[in-house]
Amino acid sequence: MPAEDDRQDDHRARQSVVEAARSLSGLGLNQGTSGNVSLRWKDGLLITPSGMPYERMRAEDIVFMGLDGRFEHRLKPSSEWRFHRDILANRSEVGAVVHAHPVYCTAFAMCGREIPAVHYMIAAAGGPTVRCAPYAPYGTPELSSLALAALEDRACCLLANHGMISTGESLEKALWLAGELETLCRQYAVALQVGAPVVLPDDEIARIVERFKNYGLNAKPGPDNAS
Structure with missing residues (x-):
């Protein structure tokens, strides 16, 4: 690839991280400088810088990091x-x-509670629960290890006394899932006030997980692409 094309691709990738980070507040998922976004890029990743307000962030502020850290x-x-x-x-x-x-x-x-299958949309997480990783201080190897365990066979998780993580094949998919997880948690909170939410059985969620392979941002034309 010519050098100019490579620079343009790099700039577009960095700008996509900026735009994703800025969208967090607009989606009601974040406030201030909390939260962060990363994108797999070449032999490493592009990630938002520490402590910079998103409205000030520019493509050149996005940090490239190798997988060696x-x-x-x-x-x-x-x-x-x-x-x-x-x-x-x-x-x-x-x-x-x-x-x-x-x-x-x-x-x-903050309550250390996982989210059960109180709505079929939990299948977007990849299984019948959204796990909550035990607490560990931010930025530590311990937190990373706990998060990886909570994400086993899952696309998102909660972090005790902290927040949430969502993943995706693309930034668009990871942002979509973050929004779906917050909606599910909001619905669950309201349902707990109304009464005792009914939890769907694991085999039903397994069927929905399979159907979701052709749902939403993964959709192809067909009868299963319906909400």
């Missing part, structure tokens, strides 16, 4: 770079990672 940039990567790197290094199907502190996800995380 090394980077060369005037800015430091997000303090949560470790679990972004470890997820991308261990999950070849994942192309992007979103971490945020949305209100309802974080409320359940």
Whole structure:
């Protein structure tokens, strides 16, 4: 690929991370400088810098990091770079990672509660629960290890007393899933106030997981592509 084309591709990839980060607030998933976004890129990842307001962030501020954790940039990567790197290094199907502190996800995380199959949309997480990883301080190897365990066979999880992580083949898919998870947590919170939510059986969720392979952002024309 010519050098100019390579630079343009790099700029577009960095700009897509900026736009994804900025969209978190608009989607009601984040506030301030909390949260972070990464994208698999070449032999490493592009990740939002630490402590920079999203409205000030530019493509050149996005940090490239190798899967060995090394980077060369005037800015430091997000303090949560470790679990972004470890997820991308261990999950070849994942192309992007979103971490945020949305209100309802974080409320359940503060209670250390997993989300059961109270709605079929939980199948978007890849199984009958959204697990809540035990607490560990932010930015630590311990937190990364706990997050990886909570994400086993899942596309998203909660982090105790912290927030949530969503993953996807693309930034679009990871952002979509973050929004779906926050909606599910909000619905579950309201249902708990109404009464005792009914939990769907595991075999039903397994069937929905299979149907979701042709749903939403994965959709192809066909009868199963319906909400």
